[in-house]
Amino acid sequence: QLQLQESGPGLVKPSETLSLTCTVSGGSIIRSNCHWAWIRQPPGKGLEWIGNIDYSGSTYYNPSLKSRVTISVDTSQNQFSLRLSFVTAADTAVYFCATYSTSIGWFDPWGQGTLVTVSS
């Protein structure tokens, strides 16, 4: 059974780059019909899809964030990562990684989420 775990700094300064890694356990990150996804949730607000990547490195980004987002995959480490540049306070959120089924269109399972605060 797949398990996902986010890791990375909980505090990032404005204008700097947010970097998070999601470690996948319980199975290989190399699998078909599956993307690896990042989703965020500002405090007290709803869910926002950031983007997906497949094991070959093909990416799909939210147009609202595309200019600042890079998602990458490291199959040797069974990890995928998120970089969000030029952050502001509006990027303060709980960041979730998740598995996306391309055949069904669901996100499952999810990581527990990690709070990233943008503040000087």
Added chain:
Amino acid sequence: DIQMTQSPSAVSASVGDRVTITCRASQGISSFLVWYQQKPGKAPKLLIYTASSLQSGVPSRFSGSGSGTDFTLSISNLQPEDLATYYCQQAKSFPITFGQGTRLEI
């Protein structure tokens, strides 16, 4: 982008009641609709996929229906543990979009 609109934004109900939450897509998405339950401080949990298919392990008091642009999530015989926020998500096309959430108060 496909906009997802949920209503109501919040609902209060009692144990044993039946509650219905609506999700409307800005354009047709066939049955590419997913429902999640999110409890405070937790990651969302998959409830229903392809609009009406119940995820394994989810109690049968949860049900989903609809296709095209209009969808509903119904919860019958409400239990205290159903206190949560519920989100719909369209899986028809990128960018993937979520509804704004419906907070259920018991």
